Amino acid sequence: MTQFxxxxxQRDIQQAAREFAQGEFPKYAREADEAEECPRKLYRQAAELGFQGLFFPEEYGxxxxxxxxxxxxxEEFWRADPGLGQALGSVVFGSDLxxxxxxxxxxxxxxxxxxxxxxxxGAAITEPDAGSDISAARTTAVLDGDEWVISGTKIFITNGTIANFLIVYCLTDPEAPGRHGRHSCILVETDRPGFQATKxxxxxxxxxxxxxxVVLDEVRVPATNLIGTRGEGFRQFMEFFNRTRLHVAAQGIGVAxxxxxxxxxxxxxxxxFGRPLASFQGVQFKIAEMATRVEAARSLLYRAAALVDAGTVDHRLIAMAKWLAGETGVRVTDEALQLHGGYGYLAENDVERFYRDAKIVEIYEGTKEVEKQIVARGVIGRPG
Structure with missing residues (x-):
């Protein structure tokens, strides 16, 4: 059994991330939430401290x-502030591909x-009519000489207006017999004519x-911008999700x-009633349950991530970790706000923001329903 x-x-890395996040995020968190943007200063600081591309080989920086x-x-970034944590943690989103x-x-x-x-x-996958079912994506890429011509609309794209480049999931082979062999991944620089992003x-x-x-109106990129093999985009993104869902699970644990x-x-x-809330047994039980849920989700994630780093990608375990971490984030933030009473309902109290932030972990990178389906198929197989 793999030890984790x-x-x-690793503890030094964890401590360094904690000190940076706890020291810097509170200065900007509430204002960043209201302005709906992350200060550029934090992007630079996170990079200077070596937090970007930790899992890249040294030859790539x-x-x-x-x-x-x-x-x-x-986890430490989201523990300090989920909004800023997501902004800084997603700088390399798509790099796995x-x-x-x-x-x-x-x-x-x-x-x-x-x-x-x-x-x-970033990675541009989701479309207005293709969310969980990415095989239904309609954004097209047609090979014209030595260029791809890309047209379509993507929605809910992380870093869409600030990214220098995106990996776009495109329909390149609509006549392929299998629906999982029709798409490809193509890198698109965002300064190309025809690219438009609206926040x-x-x-x-x-x-x-x-x-x-993101709207792509006949955006032209070199044929060499194809990532991997043509027609393998669906399979590539399935492997991609097996990595990124680890990050999302860490988000759920962090917010919790x-x-x-x-x-x-x-x-x-x-x-x-003349006593600290912490002295009441009912409150103690709530805290005990919250702490146990966080620790259980954390242990599951660490095991799944350690296995990937050791060369074993267990998609069932990864789906378990992502689903449980998302549910833990939502349940623990709900209980935390409840313990704050009316004070927790005010925007001036940070737990209100954490409560709002937590829900996304159950939605993106595979909804909780999708994760449960993956787990069930891993346990009982495909019925029929």
Whole structure:
């Protein structure tokens, strides 16, 4: 059985991320939520401290570490503030596809700028009529000589208005017999003619993270911008999700731990009926349940991430971790707000923001229903 007790180096990374997030995020968190953007200063600081591209090999500017180390950073970022945590943690969103399937030239060109703070990227997958069913995506890419001509609309795209480049999931082979062999992944620089991104405002949570609608109107990119093999886009993204869902699970654990921290602080300080709230058995039971849920989700994630770093990608275990972490984030933040009473309902209290931020973990990178389906198929197989 793979062990996942943290090494001294991993604990140092965890502590460094905690000190940075706890020291810097509170200065900007509330304003960033209201303005719906992350200060550029934080992007630069996170890169300078080496938090971007931790799992990139050293030859591409990374630290040569693993997904577990990156999860530790994401967890601490979300523990301090989910909105800023998502903004900074998503700078390299989509890079897994380049690492897994990109050419050496693509890796050398696109990965190093992410680690230095010179670039931000993203992955454009979801469409207005293709959410969980990505095989229904209609954005087309037609090969015209030595260029791809891309047209279509993408929605809910992380970093859509601030990214330097996106990996776009495109329909390249509509006549292929199998629906899972019709799409490809193509890298698109956002300064190309025909590319337009519109920021989506008024999100319920993680408002500091950029989310956009992206329209591609006959955007031309070199044929060499194809990532991996033509027609393998669906399979590539399934492997991609097996990595990124680890990060999202870390988000759920982080927001839960942050809310738990705030709840413990509140019940120690707040008095009712002449006694601290923490002295009431009912409150103690709530705190015990919250802490146990967080620890259970964390243990499951660390095991799943450690296995990936050891070369074993267990999609069932990853789906378990992502689903449980999302549910834990939602349930623990709900209980934390409840323990704050009316004070928790006010925007001036950070637990209100954590409550709003937590829900997204059950939605993106595979809804909780999708994760449960993956788990069920792993346990009982495909019926029929």
């Amino acid at each position: 007790a943290l090494t001294p180096e 990374g630290a040569g570490l693993g997904y577990l180390e990156f999860c530790l950073v994401v 380049i690492l897994l399937y990109g050419t050496e030239e693509q890796k050398q060109r696109y990965l190093p700028p992410l680690t230095t703070g010179e670039a931000i990227m 989506l405002k008024g999100k319920m949570g993680i408002r500091a993270s950029d989310t956009a609608e 731990q942050g809310a738990l921290d705030k709840a413990v602080r509140h019940v120690r300080q707040r008095e009712q």
